[in-house]
Amino acid sequence: MKLPSYAAALTAAVLHASLTGASGTAAAQAADVRALPSVNMEATVKAAQIDPRRPDDTLTPGAKASVLLVERALRDRRLLDAKWVDGYFGTTTVAAYAKYQKSLGLTGLDANGLPGRTSLTRLGAGRFTVTNVIDPGTRVSTGGFVINTRTRSMLAEAKRLLGRDLKLDQGSYNPGGDPTSAGTHDGGGVVDISVTGLNSATRTAAVRALRRVGFAAWVRSPRQGDWPWHIHAAAISDTSLSSQAQHQIGDYYLGLNGLTGRGPDDGPKVTIRTWEEYQRR
Template sequence: MTTATKTRNTATRLLTAIALLSGLVLSAAQAHATTPPPPTQAPAATTTTLPVVDMEATVLAAQIDPRRADNTLTPGAKDSVLAVERALQARGLLDAKWVDGYFGTTTITAYAAYQRSLGYTGLAANGLPGATSLTTLGQGRYTITHQIGPGAKLQRDGYTIDTRTQNMLTEAERLAGLHLTLSQGSYNPGGDPTSAGTHDGGGVVDINIDTMSTATRTTVAKALRQVGFAAWIRNPTQGDWPWHIHAAAINDTDLSTQAQNQTGDYYLGLNGLANHAPDDGPRIPIQTWEEYQRTH
């Protein structure tokens, strides 16, 4: 091989190497130019769990707490009442110092003001939470469980009562083994001055016991209490009335203020009368209609 040929071969190999090297550099540059940067990691979405308001417990606390002589909380109601009170505070209706899980008279007043702000009047604005107002107040703040309500109005023995009360009376009749006849119904504002307003709303009835023996009267009162009534045997020595059983359905959201007070007194071991005497009826474990249904 001549010197000239060797020189040409060397030059060719050098040009080829340069071409290859240029291609590699160009490919790397192109790859760097066309490859997008890795995407920025988006922050993980956070899910807020709203508190849960047990309506049964809340309504019960609204009946019992205002009747207490101290600030003892209604068992099982604290967290629910706190959620409701915080919602009232957020609307400027309740001062922070009263957000304590105790549904006392101040919270009752604040809740009544909220009900009026919704356009409610009368029974619907008495400070006892109803399903609609409780749901509206809790929008975005809490969810509701164990929702309760009185149901539709109907006639029994010529008197107006609500469906919940009717169902309770039917079960009490089954337990007692006899038919019960009303001597006064519900939703009767001013109809009986001796009742002190307890029959103005729903959930309250009087039962005729004129022809019953003492033992039968006690049996009926016990059956009424078993299904969730605050029930007492009333006699003529206590007031201007005949013998009868007065029964107020605990947790009926249509209860008048006076009837709410009676159910609260019942839980505190009182007789539901203005004299605040000890309960004179058959003592059994107290429960609401809904609690009774869950165990029977």
């Protein structure tokens, strides 16, 4: 017997639902994700390093939309007053983000106020997706010093550009290891490089290579502090940076030398790029 048209349509719909229920749900979920706005992690982390060091409220180019999404999420969790939801990732927003990280049970370098992959993803659940993810990687040993895999890759590329080896004097994750470092080596992404046997031109060339691949790097001399000649390099946008290293990188973007006196940058001029931007160039 032929079914009436409405009954046939209903039967077909039920059959289709029974056959495609799982995939239909997945498709609906995917559509929901596509409907969410996105936070560019690279831009957000860059703003979190630079904005706290600015003398004014200039916004970091390309970061405003992402920072606003993060700030609104912090506001809705009662961690940030509405007046600070302005697209500027200054000290107040950094402090609010650190409180959020601690609320997740994160401690130490995982609660440094820089948006890490885990915390940013959890903050965005149901609100935004995260793109351009930064991952410092795991800790590894090289030349007797601890660094992370992102830093190791950056150093390897700098060595390739320079055409010679770079020997470390100090690695990362070294809290209290050298008091003259003022905490910059407490977290990830920061190394000191020996300049033994290098003339002035080669030292400058080494700093240039390091800067090209995404380090804020400078030649340090005994005239500047209680230390021997060396190269200090901090990996821009490493999300495990100590707060002191975050400040150095913010100053580097602002044309300063990364020292407490905040003097003018005395290194070779290059286009400032993160490691991720260098890889896409």
